[in-house]
Amino acid sequence: MAIKRNFAxxxxxxxxxxxxxxxxxxxLLIFFIVTTVFVEEDGMEVSRPEPSAVQTMEKxxxxxxxxxxxxxxxxxxxxxxxxxAQVSRLIQGQDLPVIITVGEEASAGLLVxxxxxxxxxxxxNVSLAGS
Amino acid sequence: xxxxxxxxxxxxxxxxxxxxxxxxxxxLLIFFIVTTVFVEEPGVEVQxxxxxxxxxxxxxxxxxxxxxxxxxxFGGGQIGIGGIRPTVRRxxxxxxxxxxxxxxxxxxxALVVRAIDEAKLGKARAVFISxxxx
Numbered sequence: 001m002a003i004k005r006n007f008a009x010x011x012x013x014x015x016x017x018x019x020x021x022x023x024x025x026x027x028l029l030i031f032f033i034v035t036t037v038f039v040e041e042d043g044m045e046v047s048r049p050e051p052s053a054v055q056t057m058e059k060x061x062x063x064x065x066x067x068x069x070x071x072x073x074x075x076x077x078x079x080x081x082x083x084x085a086q087v088s089r090l091i092q093g094q095d096l097p098v099i100i101t102v103g104e105e106a107s108a109g110l111l112v113x114x115x116x117x118x119x120x121x122x123x124x125n126v127s128l129a130g131s
Numbered sequence: 132x133x134x135x136x137x138x139x140x141x142x143x144x145x146x147x148x149x150x151x152x153x154x155x156x157x158x159l160l161i162f163f164i165v166t167t168v169f170v171e172e173p174g175v176e177v178q179x180x181x182x183x184x185x186x187x188x189x190x191x192x193x194x195x196x197x198x199x200x201x202x203x204x205f206g207g208g209q210i211g212i213g214g215i216r217p218t219v220r221r222x223x224x225x226x227x228x229x230x231x232x233x234x235x236x237x238x239x240x241a242l243v244v245r246a247i248d249e250a251k252l253g254k255a256r257a258v259f260i261s262x263x264x265x
Contacts (some may be wrong), residue, residue, distance in 0.1 A: 018153075025156055032163030039170060041188040041231055046247055062242040066240060103238040106249045108197070109236030111243060112180035112262055119184035 044115060047127045061089050061097045062123070064114060066106035071114060083114055089120035097125040170194060174207040177235040182262040191231055193222050193255070196233040201242050215246055219259030227256040234260055 064083065065072040071080055078086060088100060098118045103112055111128075118126050163216065173196035196204040203210055205218055219230060230250040234243055243260070250258045 022149075022153055022156070025160055029156055029160045029163065032160065032167055035169070036163055036167045037170070037172070038166075039172070039190060041190070041192075041194075041259075041261055042185045042264060043188050043231060043259040044182060044185050045257055045259050047258070048248060048251060060198040102244045104239070104241045107236065107238035108234040108238040108240050108243045108260075111240040112182055112234070112236075112260055114261075116182040116184050116262075127230070128247065130241060130243050130248070 030119075044112070044119070046115065047125075048129070061099050062087060062118075063099050063101065064118075065101040065103065066110055066114065067103040068105040069110060071110075078112060080110070080117065083117040084121045087118050087123055091122055093123060097127060098123040099127055099129055101129045173204045173233060175202075175204045177233050178237070179233065179261055179263045180263045182235045183199060183265050185262050185264060188231055188259055188261070192229040192231050192259075193219060194231050195246070195250070196216050196242060196245040197235060197246060199235040199237045201239055203242075212242065212245055212249065215249035216253040219255050223254050225255075227254065228244065229257045229259060230255040231259045231261050243257045 063073065070077045071083060073076070073086060090096065100111065100114055100118075117124050168190045170190065170192070171194065173194055175196050175198055177196055177198060193203070195210075195218075198204065203212055203215065205214070210218060222228060230253075232243065232246060232250075247258045
């Protein structure tokens with residue numbers, strides 16, 4: 001009856017010593033506090049045109065071209081401010097894709113702003129094409 | 132000498148009861164374990180573009196930065212345009228993660244398009260461009 005005797009003798013202790021447990025929990029807590037970073041990333045999704053969309057690129061889509069600081073539509077410089085008006089005029093509830101062709105000189109800031117304006121005008125499908 | 136007397140009274144307690152403290156520490160521990168995501172940050176400062184049509188992005192994603200000079204930075208080191216595809220493929224091997232591009236406002240647009248292409252070819256679930264609200 002070794003086990004029984006052990007139980008009997010351990011009953012002399014009134015409490016289990018939990019201080020090592022608490023030490024360990026504190027160390028874990030400090031580790032997680034130190035390593036946690038609360039990254040808040042906001043952003044927009046970007047996509048490339050589907051292969052099928054490239055074939056119908058000419059007629060059933062709205063095309064913009066970025067060249068330097070200019071925004072071109074059908075070869076004419078319309079500027080950033082006119083993007084929203086043009087997209088909302090042409091889209092009219094349909095699900096037309098907007099395709100943005102990015103030239104070498106265009107900056108990423110302009111690209112993001114054109115995508116943003118198209119989205120605000122109601123375009124659901126905005127995709128990018130390299131020059 | 133009211134305070135003295137109360138000190139004398141408290142000497143009858145042999146130990147301070149620390150179980151509420153331990154409860155609280157456990158709750159904090161669980162909170163930090165649950166909220167921690169180990170994301171590798173690129174480690175460069177970029178001037179993010181501003182946009183209105185933005186949404187909150189998933190925390191657990193691959194962060195790649197493109198600086199104004201056209202450097203592509205991941206995990207504290209430059210990887211170059213050719214390094215995006217193997218990096219994304221390696222990290223997406225087990226679980227498909229989205230890629231977030233932290234693009235500088237004056238980074239070349241053509242490079243951004245190429246980086247999106249490379250990330251897609253590396254089997255990223257989706258590609259996002261990070262932006263600040265207006």
